[in-house]
Amino acid sequence: MRKNFEIPRNHKDIGLRSLAVMFKDEFIPFTGLNLPKVKDVIETNVPIIEVKDRGMDLNFLLEDGTIAHIEFESDTLKENDLTRFAHYDLQLYEQRKQKIRRIIIFSSGVSHTTLKQLDIGSVKQQHDCIFLEHDFNGDETFSKIKGKIIQGQTFTNREKLEILLLPMMKTTQSNSSKRAYELTKTLEKYPQKEIAHYLIGAMVAVNYSQIKEPEKAKILEVLEMAKPFEDLYKKFELKGRQEGKREVALKLLIKGMDKETIAEITGLSEQEINELIPQKKSL
Known part of the structure; x- marks a missing residue:
C-alpha cells in the first residue's frame, strides 16, 4: 500500500530556511524598506524557556551590523505576540550583542493592526509592518507568472520569491487556498520541472497553515508524483x-x-x- 506524501513536520521551518538561503539578496528589497543589504543569514533557534516550541521566522545580518528579524503573521497583533517577539529579540541580543530591526509581514486579510508598539516602561518595542493585503497585488503577480510560463521564460530570483509568498497576497479573484492550488497547476507547466516542484513544495511549506482542504490534499498529490520536497530543499539549499x-x-x-x-x-x-x-x- 502506497504511503501518502506528507510535507515534513517542520514544514514551515523548511520553507522559511528556503526563503532565507535562496532569496537573501531579494528579500529586503521585496519589502520596500530602505535598509542595508543582507550580508548573511543567521540562526533563528534561540533558546527560549518561556516560549516553548516556537522559533523566530527569519533573521538576516545586514551590512551595517544590525539584524533584521522577520515575522510572518496571519492575524492582527495581540499583546502576547509582542511579548513573544520581545523574548526572541532579547535572547538574540544576548547572544550577538547587535541591534535588531523587527519587520512583521501580514498575509492577506489583514490590512492594519492597532497594536504597533509595546511600552512596558523599562523596555519599549517598535517595528515596521508590511501588509501583503494592500502593499502587493496578488492577481497581477499571478498573471505575470502565468505569462512567463506561457512564453517559456525563466523566473528571476525575485519572481521565485513572489511565488512563495503569492498565497499571502491580496486577491479579488480567489482566496489563499485556491490561489495556492491554481499556482501549483500553473507551475506544473514550467519546463524546468525540478525547479517547479521545489517552488511548489516551498510555497506550500511557507503557507501550510493557510491552505485548507480540499486544495491542500490536491497539492500534496502533485508533490507525491515528484521527488520528495525535503530532498529538493536540501539540494537547493x-x-x-x-x-x-x-x-x-x-x-x-x-x-x-x-x-x-x-x-x-x-x-x-x-x-x-x-x-x-x-x-x-x-x-
Whole structure:
C-alpha cells in the first residue's frame, strides 16, 4: 500500500530556511524598506524557556551590523505576540550583542493592526509592518507568472520569491487556498520541472497553515508524483550556500588575497577559485 506524501513536520521551518538561503539578496528589497543589504543569514533557534516550541521566522545580518528579524503573521497583533517577539529579540541580543530591526509581514486579510508598539516602561518595542493585503497585488503577480510560463521564460530570483509568498497576497479573484492550488497547476507547466516542484513544495511549506482542504490534499498529490520536497530543499539549499561561498571568494580575490587562504576560509577547491578569476578580471 502506497504511503501518502506528507510535507515534513517542520514544514514551515523548511520553507522559511528556503526563503532565507535562496532569496537573501531579494528579500529586503521585496519589502520596500530602505535598509542595508543582507550580508548573511543567521540562526533563528534561540533558546527560549518561556516560549516553548516556537522559533523566530527569519533573521538576516545586514551590512551595517544590525539584524533584521522577520515575522510572518496571519492575524492582527495581540499583546502576547509582542511579548513573544520581545523574548526572541532579547535572547538574540544576548547572544550577538547587535541591534535588531523587527519587520512583521501580514498575509492577506489583514490590512492594519492597532497594536504597533509595546511600552512596558523599562523596555519599549517598535517595528515596521508590511501588509501583503494592500502593499502587493496578488492577481497581477499571478498573471505575470502565468505569462512567463506561457512564453517559456525563466523566473528571476525575485519572481521565485513572489511565488512563495503569492498565497499571502491580496486577491479579488480567489482566496489563499485556491490561489495556492491554481499556482501549483500553473507551475506544473514550467519546463524546468525540478525547479517547479521545489517552488511548489516551498510555497506550500511557507503557507501550510493557510491552505485548507480540499486544495491542500490536491497539492500534496502533485508533490507525491515528484521527488520528495525535503530532498529538493536540501539540494537547493546546498546550491545557495555554494553560491554564497563563491561570492565571498570573488570579493577576496578582488581584494588581492591569495588562493590558498581563500580556499581555507570558504572551503572551495583551488579549481573552483580559479574558475572565478575571469569574473574578477571583468569587474
